Amino acid sequence: MTADTAIAAHGGQTLRRSTRYRTLRRFTRHRLAMFGLVVILLLVLACAVGPSLVPFDQFQLNMRARFREPFAGAHLLGTDELGRDMLARLLMAGRISLTIGFCAMVIAVTVGTVVGTVAGFYGGAIGTVLMRFVDAVLCFPTIFLLLTLAALVSPGIVTITLIIALTAWMEVARVVQGQIRALRERDFAVAAEAMGAPDRWIMFKELLPNAVAPIVVAATLIIARAILLESYVSYLGYGIQPPVASWGNMLEKAQQYLTTAPWLALLPGLMITLAVSSFNFLGDGLRDALDPRSELS
Amino acid sequence: MTASPPPVLEVDGLVKHFPIGSGLFGRSRDKVRAVDGVSFSVAKGEVLGLVGESGSGKTTVGRTVLRLDTPTDGAIRFLGNDITHLTRSQLRPFRRQMQLVFQDPFSSLNPRMRVDRIVGAPLAIHEPGMAAAERTQRVEDALAMVGLPRNSGERFPHEFSGGQRQRIGIARALMLRPELLVADEPVSALDVSIQAQVVKLLLDVRAKLGLTILFIAHDLAVVGHVSDRVAVMYLGKLVEIADTRTLFRDPRHPYTEALFSAAPVPDPTIRRQRIVLTGDIPSPINPPSGCAFRTRCRYALPACAAEVPPLREVAKGHLKACLRDDLELVPWQDAPRDPARPPAVATPAP
Ligand SMILES: Nc1ncnc2c1ncn2[C@@H]1O[C@H](COP(=O)(O)OP(=O)(O)O)[C@@H](O)[C@H]1O
Numbered sequence: 001m002t003a004d005t006a007i008a009a010h011g012g013q014t015l016r017r018s019t020r021y022r023t024l025r026r027f028t029r030h031r032l033a034m035f036g037l038v039v040i041l042l043l044v045l046a047c048a049v050g051p052s053l054v055p056f057d058q059f060q061l062n063m064r065a066r067f068r069e070p071f072a073g074a075h076l077l078g079t080d081e082l083g084r085d086m087l088a089r090l091l092m093a094g095r096i097s098l099t100i101g102f103c104a105m106v107i108a109v110t111v112g113t114v115v116g117t118v119a120g121f122y123g124g125a126i127g128t129v130l131m132r133f134v135d136a137v138l139c140f141p142t143i144f145l146l147l148t149l150a151a152l153v154s155p156g157i158v159t160i161t162l163i164i165a166l167t168a169w170m171e172v173a174r175v176v177q178g179q180i181r182a183l184r185e186r187d188f189a190v191a192a193e194a195m196g197a198p199d200r201w202i203m204f205k206e207l208l209p210n211a212v213a214p215i216v217v218a219a220t221l222i223i224a225r226a227i228l229l230e231s232y233v234s235y236l237g238y239g240i241q242p243p244v245a246s247w248g249n250m251l252e253k254a255q256q257y258l259t260t261a262p263w264l265a266l267l268p269g270l271m272i273t274l275a276v277s278s279f280n281f282l283g284d285g286l287r288d289a290l291d292p293r294s295e296l297s
Numbered sequence: 298m299t300a301s302p303p304p305v306l307e308v309d310g311l312v313k314h315f316p317i318g319s320g321l322f323g324r325s326r327d328k329v330r331a332v333d334g335v336s337f338s339v340a341k342g343e344v345l346g347l348v349g350e351s352g353s354g355k356t357t358v359g360r361t362v363l364r365l366d367t368p369t370d371g372a373i374r375f376l377g378n379d380i381t382h383l384t385r386s387q388l389r390p391f392r393r394q395m396q397l398v399f400q401d402p403f404s405s406l407n408p409r410m411r412v413d414r415i416v417g418a419p420l421a422i423h424e425p426g427m428a429a430a431e432r433t434q435r436v437e438d439a440l441a442m443v444g445l446p447r448n449s450g451e452r453f454p455h456e457f458s459g460g461q462r463q464r465i466g467i468a469r470a471l472m473l474r475p476e477l478l479v480a481d482e483p484v485s486a487l488d489v490s491i492q493a494q495v496v497k498l499l500l501d502v503r504a505k506l507g508l509t510i511l512f513i514a515h516d517l518a519v520v521g522h523v524s525d526r527v528a529v530m531y532l533g534k535l536v537e538i539a540d541t542r543t544l545f546r547d548p549r550h551p552y553t554e555a556l557f558s559a560a561p562v563p564d565p566t567i568r569r570q571r572i573v574l575t576g577d578i579p580s581p582i583n584p585p586s587g588c589a590f591r592t593r594c595r596y597a598l599p600a601c602a603a604e605v606p607p608l609r610e611v612a613k614g615h616l617k618a619c620l621r622d623d624l625e626l627v628p629w630q631d632a633p634r635d636p637a638r639p640p641a642v643a644t645p646a647p
């Protein structure tokens with residue numbers, strides 16, 4: 001017994017460290033994921049503190065300084081058709097996009113996790129009905145759903161966030177349902193049942209903590225999609241309304257000046273691409289790092 | 298004289314079939330006859346061993362008697378209460394009195410839970426009003442009882458060896474002082490050197506707490522060491538049941554003899570005739586007609602295919618399900634020979 005204890009205590013420590021270490025190393029070796037992480041951190045930092053460092057206000061018009069080119073003069077990234085500072089507008093738009101993306105993700109993950117857990121745990125009739133509903137909603141092209149809803153309700157940050165969350169929770173529900181169903185068969189879940197644990201206990205204390213990794217991955221990918229959707233809807237004029245800036249509505253306004261002032265379109269386009277692909281890269285990296293199967297390869 | 302207390306567990310004609318695949322209109326046609334009419338009882342304080350090859354239905358018996366599965370047919374009485382058809386919520390009060398120790402020490406503990414929470418979970422569920430300090434104390438006592446270091450509670454399951462994890466599982470199972478413990482091959486996943494320690498622990502706590510145990514295993518040496526009585530299972534049915542000494546000295550069913558013979562010999566200088574169990578256990582989806590063991594039985598007669606031999610009493614408390622009473626079967630390797638019976642000479646089947 002004592003020898004067994006000593007060996008295991010020692011071996012266990014090493015094992016834990018090395019598993020965590022290997023997961024971390026798989027992640028840090030993922031170049032794109034690291035790139036994504038750095039870009040996201042920079043974007044968040046810039047959007048948080050940037051606007052107070054830029055000497056111009058996003059709404060400040062200046063008819064004598066319209067269409068100023070970037071990197072030439074007082075306005076670092078130039079000005080738009082009303083002489084507003086592009087850098088200030090891009091950063092404020094970034095605040096909105098990132099906030100919408102993050103909030104939509106939190107709502108979608110919460111709803112999706114609860115629905116997926118309940119469906120996966122009960123299986124049978126409840127599970128089937130829930131998942132059939134999810135499948136039906138998933139079949140419907142997200143963008144049409146989004147536009148239909150956006151046309152019906154008055155656009156704004158809160159409504160756009162809710163609408164995006166509404167179209168994103170199903171995928172989380174799918175992922176979580178599959179995980180919970182598999183985990184339910186494991187002995188530790190049977191042990192909880194044998195103890196007489198209430199369903200809530202088994203679902204949320206025993207099973208769900210073991211499904212965190214795929215939820216984190218899904219969450220990251222949802223932020224990417226939410227930012228893209230918000231831009232798209234705003235671009236089509238159903239999203240964030242001017243004069244409040246959003247990358248999407250900046251892009252829309254810039255269309256008319258594509259030949260004369262291309263930076264008006266390029267800059268918000270670049271921000272969207274950068275933000276969306278960074279979150280996607282991060283999600284891919286997390287998926288690879290957290291997937292125990294990649295341990296084998 | 299007062300009436301003797303009811304057995305802790307009484308199982309009557311237990312049947313558990315698992316539907317497989319699904320036929321037309323979602324109705325399945327085939328089924329796995331995992332347990333096909335099993336009856337036994339376990340008295341208070343008794344250890345009943347349940348042996349048989351892998352796939353014979355032992356785990357299914359263990360899980361069904363604890364009502365972790367719903368039986369297809371038959372009756373289960375626990376401390377005199379019929380629990381066969383109780384719902385999950387009706388079962389809850391019984392749960393604290395019957396517990397399970399698992400075969401796989403790695404899958405049976407939640408990898409995301411600290412050991413103190415794992416072992417304390419039964420208290421948190423059944424005694425939610427208990428003061429935190431008392432709960433901590435009870436967890437520490439339970440860990441000490443199974444021989445784990447005091448600080449084990451702060452760690453996670455993966456920091457322990459298989460043997461230690463099995464001790465954690467035992468501590469959890471005993472937390473509420475259950476009446477009945479189903480131990481499903483509790484040592485077969487462990488190193489041989491660790492097995493003896495865990496068996497000893499189970500015997501110690503049994504003596505200390507007066508536990509009743511259904512001890513499932515395929516290792517006959519372990520079962521013989523632990524059990525008061527032994528039931529032998531083959532393809533969903535009991536083929537022989539007797540008290541341990543009787544069964545090991547005087548087996549009456551050819552399958553029991555074959556299991557004895559297949560067991561590894563502890564002393565390699567002992568040479569003995571091996572009765573080879575040829576082939577695999579048949580599929581429980583399509584079991585052979587008549588005696589299910591006849592495809593591998595070296596004493597099989599044409600009559601064995603005709604009807605299922607009933608489990609009948611051949612001596613007091615000794616039951617077997619075999620047609621033939623004319624067999625002289627080889628006892629357990631080191632069981633002392635009964636002077637009344639000459640050394641067995643097996644007569645091969647015609
Ligand atoms: N949930 C299930 N669904 C279908 N078949 C099952 C299930 N559980 C067990 N079985 C089958 O029932 C038979 C008995 O299994 P089990 O009780 O695990 O036997 P043992 O514990 O003796 O090895 C096996 O053939 C097994 O494949």
Ligand code: SF4
Pocket residue numbers: 550551552588589590591592594595596597598601606618619620621
């Ligand atoms: S009934 Fe026949 S086949 Fe079955 S165990 Fe007895 S002798 Fe063998």
Ligand SMILES: [Mg+2]
Pocket residue numbers: 355356357482
């Ligand atoms: Mg088994």
